[in-house]
Amino acid sequence: MEKICVLGAGSWGSALAILLSKKGYPVSLYMRNKDQYESMTKTRENIKYLPGVIMPNNIEMTTDLKEAVDEAKIIVLGVASQGVRGLLKSIKDYVKDDQIIVNVAKGFEKGTNLRISEVVKQEIPNNHYVILSGPSHAEEVSKDMPTTVAVACEDMNIAEYVQDTFTNPKFRVYTNPDVIGVELGGALKNIIAFGAGICDGLGYGDNTKAALMTRGIREIGRLGMAMGASSSTFSGLSGIGDLIVTCTSMHSRNRRAGILIGKGKSLDETLDEIKMVVEGILTTEAAYKLSKEYNVDMPITNEIYKVLYGDNEVKESVINLMLRSKTHEMEEVAMDEN
Ligand SMILES: NC(=O)c1ccc[n+]([C@@H]2O[C@H](COP(=O)([O-])OP(=O)(O)OC[C@H]3O[C@@H](n4cnc5c(N)ncnc54)[C@H](O)[C@@H]3O)[C@@H](O)[C@H]2O)c1
Ligand SMILES: O=P(O)(O)OC[C@H](O)CO
Secondary structure, three states, rough: OOOEEEEEEHEEEEEEEHHHOOOOOOOEEEOOOOHHHHHHHHOOOOOOOOOEEOOOOOOEOOHHHHHHHHHOOOEOOOHHHHHHHHHHHHHOOOOOOOOEEEEEOOEEEEOOOEEEEHHHHHOOOOOOOOEOOOOOOHHOOOOOOOOEEEEEOHHHHHHHHHHHHHOEEEEEEEOOHHHHHHHHHHHHHHHHHHHHHHHHHHHOOOOHHHHHHHHHHHHHHHHHOOOOHHHHHHHOHHHHHHHHHHHHOOOOOOHHHHHHHHHOHHHHHHHHHHOOOOOOHHHHHHHHHHHOOOOOHHHHHHHHHHHHHHOOOOHHHHHHOOOOOOHHHHHHHHHHHH
């Protein structure tokens, strides 16, 4: 079986390395932190990010990027969105054109507001790019709990190759040609999950969350369509599927961060407590700017932006959303789709 390289040994990179190694692939797992390397090679456990799960022996851990990438058929980008460009710059000199890049990060690049596929195209333009996304908490995947995701690639043969590589009886992979839609669904749901957490923190109930999720997927789809995605992708795994899991699961860092903000903690206190990447914070800023650029109405994103980057109180934002001008549900759908 051909070697697979996973770059980044946080929660998701580690869970995917475990999944692939259990299928029998020789996996090379790159981490930049030497202390983490010492600890993981000794204990075969990722104590910080995925405690309690043993890493199989066919995962070779390394802090050497070249060694990790060499001879791998697939290179999985398993770091947070803000780490992707730096990582690509470090590997571009020895990546070969026939190596497939599979990105699993869900976000945009800060400053440029580029999707990860656009960043990859700028740094490593000759390789096939695949986005793997969907409702998939690392904590559950690493314990073999049934999970479904989508993989999107412009070349469906490559999407099917990646589908075959990752599929196992507990991890079902669907293909989709809509790279933009799959990327946007995974990134933008984090804003809504953060909002769902705020509502939980405020002590609101299930009605509120259902409202946020339903209205959230509408504004995600609205921006998505304006950016060239297919509307049907947002009713799939990388759209509504991932929105549901992140808005409802206690595994979600975005939701947990929202809960703390809803309870009155500052952003710094919140990030200190979560200790892992909360993509929704920077994604809110990117989506806010993209909504202006594409002239798309995103009321929930706007309010969360004002909470995070302005001086809105969370309760004030809820009032703003509830008292917006009246809307006809179906006329709005028709308008979005035109
Ligand atoms: N955790 C999940 O369940 C899950 C599921 C699907 C997708 N994702 C996405 O995967 C991405 C990574 O998330 P995570 O949960 O693994 O984050 P995490 O906070 O658990 O870990 C991030 C890891 O990336 C490492 N890292 C960051 N920049 C790096 C660099 N330049 N080189 C090497 N390592 C670097 C950090 O040291 C850390 O180990 C995010 O975009 C997230 O949205 C996460
Ligand atoms: O923990 P979160 O909020 O980053 O969500 C993780 C995954 O995106 C769930 O599919």
